[in-house]
């Protein structure tokens with residue numbers, strides 16, 4: 001077998017703009033796993049396995065034994081936040097993990113202090129932190145973030161660095177002229193163009209330094225022509241947008257099943273209540289709009305009403321998010337799905353998911369950090385569509401329809417790993433060896 005992946009030697013720096021509920025839950029989990037206090041459940045890189053070759057070969061290694069990933073012991077965490085709380089204080093405030101657990105990893109968490117953030121209140125009205133960079137232009141802010149990355153790399157002796165946006169959801173904006181080319185974008189940085197958001201500043205700084213960038217929020221960020229071009233030019237992987245957790249995860253598990261059995265869907269009403277800081281930010285209509293767009297696209301793409309108008313052309317899809325402090329990070333979602341079957345007879349499905357948002361998101365951040373680092377070592381650059389598995393609104397090449405079906409996304413992810421490692425891709429056809437098997441009976 002031939003592969004051209006560089007081994008994962010030395011330390012990997014994982015930098016996160018945004019050190020709130022998701023980021024602290026991930027870092028705390030890794031610290032707990034390293035101490036033998038918890039299991040990395042929900043993480044494909046740590047717990048998943050992959051079939052290789054024909055079914056008859058019985059080869060099913062763990063993913064982390066198959067592809068060269070950075071070991072948890074070799075990861076160093078860092079990041080930025082508009083609040084100056086260290087990771088321990090932030091994790092206590094986020095109230096995702098029990099205090100007894102946090103105390104056992106207090107030292108590791110306390111050591112991680114946020115660097116000063118690039119922040120613009122016009123993008124996130126509901127936040128008011130003071131741990132913020134001040135500079136004459138957005139271009140100077142880029143330089144400051146690049147300095148942060150390089151200083152972090154040197155201080156922690158990192159061989160490689162990746163960045164995962166775990167910051168709040170910025171207000172809704174659409175691609176405009178300043179986002180179209182690298183030149184226009186750079187000019188926009190010098191002019192402090194208001195259409196360049198803080199998350200774009202982090203992404204630009206990362207890509208300039210060849211640092212892979214994954215976007216866990218639904219903001220445009222690196223999903224603009226200028227940064228896609230920059231990623232290609234600097235040979236850097238990018239991926240996004242919006243971690244696929246909770247209700248959307250359920251949707252992309254259930255909808256492909258209904259569609260596979262040619263069952264019709266008339267309506268899908270989804271509502272959520274959550275009370276964490278994410279919920280507070282999303283309580284503002286401009287920020288909610290960014291999330292809504294990300295959540296709504298899922299069903300259309302899976303069901304493709306243009307191809308199956310008899311089954312899905314009337315589909316009414318509604319998504320609501322309500323800020324409800326008593327629930328904290330324990331988001332509750334309700335889905336009412338009106339489906340129809342043989343001869344048009346109606347049925348209903350109700351889902352009440354009492355989930356823990358950050359518990360579902362944390363393993364995604366870890367996996368993305370490790371897979372983005374792998375992609376870079378495998379010389380893959382630009383949009384990493386094979387990581388769609390992790391996103392609500394997968395970034396794809398312009399004009400391409402994203403794939404939302406979680407099972408197709410998994411096949412693509414696994415085949416990409418096989419491809420990287422020079423293994424045969426699996427088509428699930430099996431006919432080539434099925435006949436032989438019958439004949440030997």
Ligand SMILES: NC(=O)c1ccc[n+]([C@@H]2O[C@H](COP(=O)([O-])OP(=O)(O)OC[C@H]3O[C@@H](n4cnc5c(N)ncnc54)[C@H](O)[C@@H]3O)[C@@H](O)[C@H]2O)c1
Nearest residue numbers: 018020021022081117167168169217243245277278357361
């Ligand atoms: N929890 C989930 O299941 C989930 C799922 C999908 C997407 N997301 C997204 O992930 C992000 C993080 O979620 P969370 O629950 O941790 O939210 P959170 O509010 O707890 O944490 C976000 C942190 O980002 C910080 N921040 C905001 N703007 C920043 C900037 N410009 N620079 C640096 N820091 C900044 C905030 O101060 C806050 O501490 C949100 O955008 C959320 O929408 C979360």
